Amino acid sequence: MFPELKEKGERARQAARRLAALDTATKNNALKAIAEAIMEQEPEILSANDHDIDAAQEAGLSETLLDRLLLTIHRLDGIAKDVLTVAALPDPVGETFDARTLPNGLRIGKRRVPVGVLGVIYESRPNVTVDIAALCLKSGNAVILRGGKEAVHTNRALATAMAEACKKSGVPQAAIQLIQSQDRALVKDMLTANQYIDMIIPRGGAGLHKFALQHATIPVITGGIGICHIYVDESADPEKVIPIVHNAKVQRPTVCNALDTLLIHRDIAEDLLPKIADDLARAGVELRCEPRALSVLMGHAAARSAGPKDFDTEFLSLVLAIKVVDSLDEALDHIYQHGTQHSDAIISENYSHAMRFVNEVDSAVVYVNASTRFTDGSQFGLGAEVAVSTQRLHARGPMGLKELTTYKWVIFGEGQVRD
Amino acid sequence: MFPELKEKGERARQAARRLAALDTATKNNALKAIAEAIMEQEPEILSANDHDIDAAQEAGLSETLLDRLLLTIHRLDGIAKDVLTVAALPDPVGETFDARTLPNGLRIGKRRVPVGVLGVIYESRPNVTVDIAALCLKSGNAVILRGGKEAVHTNRALATAMAEACKKSGVPQAAIQLIQSQDRALVKDMLTANQYIDMIIPRGGAGLHKFALQHATIPVITGGIGICHIYVDESADPEKVIPIVHNAKVQRPTVCNALDTLLIHRDIAEDLLPKIADDLARAGVELRCEPRALSVLMGHAAARSAGPKDFDTEFLSLVLAIKVVDSLDEALDHIYQHGTQHSDAIISENYSHAMRFVNEVDSAVVYVNASTRFTDGSQFGLGAEVAVSTQRLHARGPMGLKELTTYKWVIFGEGQVRD
Numbered sequence: 001m002f003p004e005l006k007e008k009g010e011r012a013r014q015a016a017r018r019l020a021a022l023d024t025a026t027k028n029n030a031l032k033a034i035a036e037a038i039m040e041q042e043p044e045i046l047s048a049n050d051h052d053i054d055a056a057q058e059a060g061l062s063e064t065l066l067d068r069l070l071l072t073i074h075r076l077d078g079i080a081k082d083v084l085t086v087a088a089l090p091d092p093v094g095e096t097f098d099a100r101t102l103p104n105g106l107r108i109g110k111r112r113v114p115v116g117v118l119g120v121i122y123e124s125r126p127n128v129t130v131d132i133a134a135l136c137l138k139s140g141n142a143v144i145l146r147g148g149k150e151a152v153h154t155n156r157a158l159a160t161a162m163a164e165a166c167k168k169s170g171v172p173q174a175a176i177q178l179i180q181s182q183d184r185a186l187v188k189d190m191l192t193a194n195q196y197i198d199m200i201i202p203r204g205g206a207g208l209h210k211f212a213l214q215h216a217t218i219p220v221i222t223g224g225i226g227i228c229h230i231y232v233d234e235s236a237d238p239e240k241v242i243p244i245v246h247n248a249k250v251q252r253p254t255v256c257n258a259l260d261t262l263l264i265h266r267d268i269a270e271d272l273l274p275k276i277a278d279d280l281a282r283a284g285v286e287l288r289c290e291p292r293a294l295s296v297l298m299g300h301a302a303a304r305s306a307g308p309k310d311f312d313t314e315f316l317s318l319v320l321a322i323k324v325v326d327s328l329d330e331a332l333d334h335i336y337q338h339g340t341q342h343s344d345a346i347i348s349e350n351y352s353h354a355m356r357f358v359n360e361v362d363s364a365v366v367y368v369n370a371s372t373r374f375t376d377g378s379q380f381g382l383g384a385e386v387a388v389s390t391q392r393l394h395a396r397g398p399m400g401l402k403e404l405t406t407y408k409w410v411i412f413g414e415g416q417v418r419d
Numbered sequence: 420m421f422p423e424l425k426e427k428g429e430r431a432r433q434a435a436r437r438l439a440a441l442d443t444a445t446k447n448n449a450l451k452a453i454a455e456a457i458m459e460q461e462p463e464i465l466s467a468n469d470h471d472i473d474a475a476q477e478a479g480l481s482e483t484l485l486d487r488l489l490l491t492i493h494r495l496d497g498i499a500k501d502v503l504t505v506a507a508l509p510d511p512v513g514e515t516f517d518a519r520t521l522p523n524g525l526r527i528g529k530r531r532v533p534v535g536v537l538g539v540i541y542e543s544r545p546n547v548t549v550d551i552a553a554l555c556l557k558s559g560n561a562v563i564l565r566g567g568k569e570a571v572h573t574n575r576a577l578a579t580a581m582a583e584a585c586k587k588s589g590v591p592q593a594a595i596q597l598i599q600s601q602d603r604a605l606v607k608d609m610l611t612a613n614q615y616i617d618m619i620i621p622r623g624g625a626g627l628h629k630f631a632l633q634h635a636t637i638p639v640i641t642g643g644i645g646i647c648h649i650y651v652d653e654s655a656d657p658e659k660v661i662p663i664v665h666n667a668k669v670q671r672p673t674v675c676n677a678l679d680t681l682l683i684h685r686d687i688a689e690d691l692l693p694k695i696a697d698d699l700a701r702a703g704v705e706l707r708c709e710p711r712a713l714s715v716l717m718g719h720a721a722a723r724s725a726g727p728k729d730f731d732t733e734f735l736s737l738v739l740a741i742k743v744v745d746s747l748d749e750a751l752d753h754i755y756q757h758g759t760q761h762s763d764a765i766i767s768e769n770y771s772h773a774m775r776f777v778n779e780v781d782s783a784v785v786y787v788n789a790s791t792r793f794t795d796g797s798q799f800g801l802g803a804e805v806a807v808s809t810q811r812l813h814a815r816g817p818m819g820l821k822e823l824t825t826y827k828w829v830i831f832g833e834g835q836v837r838d
Contacts, residue, residue, distance in 0.1 A: 017755065100800070102798075199811070239834070240833075248836075251837060359440060362827060364827060366830070367830045368832060370832030374835070381521055393638045394638075396827060406811045410785050412787050413786060414659075415659035415788050417662050417663055417789070418670060
């Protein structure tokens, strides 16, 4: 194991023991101190970011990646405000649930406790460094952050500011630690450091998630990848269809909860599909249509024939696959076969169809008459999120503070023994 | 991938889709049919078990293992009754929780749904075959069982009876499937069959758990291994100490929730430790003492000097490690350093000490004034358990029906789109 990981792992483990016992006020004060430190050290942080941006430009990074990496005063203010939002959220630690008294008089219940130490592996967006650190601190977890090499100076400046704020506030400095080494082999070590890390969150593309699953012996929360569907039922309210489809596809096409596939019932396709297509075409969306949809949109400038992979692709861009279906059953089968269990929606005014969709589509988030773009920790009222999970255990969908906790059984007796 | 696994995996996946939508009555009727089938096919099952027992005797299996493998009419009745107990438990599927209405009018909540397909890898106890199948069916999960080679005929007879009962009751036959091959390489394939299996539960020794963690890309629930502690505080009620320690160590020493280490405060060790030792010695317990405990028990027939590994050993036998400590803090530190986060108890009449123990010991189950032997699904009122988890995510401690579920977010809108 890399000495840096071993040293930080040991410190994180010790910090986690203290963090689990911290009262809410101390944690909130530390979060406020972090927000202040970020504002006070704005010049240092922005200059470190300049350094990263210069290097990234020299390395020829794309405009999109440069934009992800870039910090401005405005963005930094936003990051600091997000920390204050986390401070204002209720503390999940300590809640008792499933509590009852057994016939033998034992008082038994589950108490919510932090997971312990999180290992987070991410790419170039420096706001992730602060967002995740704030959520971990509030939920009583220590975190070991391993950011991308493009953001190395920015992350260092942010982590220094946060660790100092922790120290001043009576929170272990090792609550938030940043791995300095950019050696890929250290990431592999992280994934098997079971003695130090309790949960791995990879935040990045499909390659990173697959790598983590392949190599980890620590539980991994995968997610962030979604082929999202909207099914327009024959009973759909036309007034709702265009705004929802537009929002889901156009408002921010580069993210995991954006729409990828539109399924539409044959009985309203003739009437509605051309209107949807006109609206999307105005926003620059390219439409990849299976034969029946194509025949409805014959001659439409934005319509093309769908290729064999178009219904199994997360586009992350202004492209939409479209299919006409004969029935709700066909839509359900399509989503079962092609979906990634992220976010899927039905637009329908038929009660039974809406209920069947909700009951039978087994995705992390299932919607009736709403845009898939809502799948997000802030939108769900969780304050923020560490990830959107598409695996099935522990947590599904947006993961906020509660999803960074686990529980222990606490049992109060008066001398009971087992028969 | 082994063709048998591929075929059963595909069938399980299809069955899981149907199982998730089954109503409670259908599932309960199938469970009752399973109990009846086990009773009706008693002759076939017992004769298959004879076959396994003969082979195991020829292979020279130990008496303990033979006893684990053995079915009798009495045991088979017990197994069938346990299935009826599961039928009588509330159905966890469909519960809505964390529900609220967002400011934009979206009605949002989590709905409890089955995990999907479970892969269970276990050893020679045939009752596991039925226990786990019943819990999986009730919670709407399909299960692929891979039992030990010693029980191959017994398991086949039990699985046949269960699959027939499912078929008769309108439940997919593939809800419960048994892997026939005894090739170890198939187990490795199971651990990476992500397309078919959502959760792996290994039930067996430390070697099996380690093997599963090393090779799995599917989430693994590890558990069943516990170095359990009781700390006898200086304020302990002497009347409670001997019954609890006796029960925890003696009542069934071969299981994971049995006591391994006794920590006792120096101020009452002189008085109480000889009495505890006398009681345990009468039950045949060997006492492995660190120097101070040994000096208190000087000359006691059952007392020996503890070896270097005795405080890091799960004894699974009538052996107990004993240490005298100066304070609650020393006890907490000892448990932190040597514990396996399974089940740990304090015996104390001091409120603050009891609370500190409960707050600071981070084990799956923490007890005040009760025996560690209660860590068990039936004892906790869960009806039964698929495993006692000592990992931290998804579930800790005894795992019953609820712990075999996950959730999806369900969101009802009236056309909302994201700003």
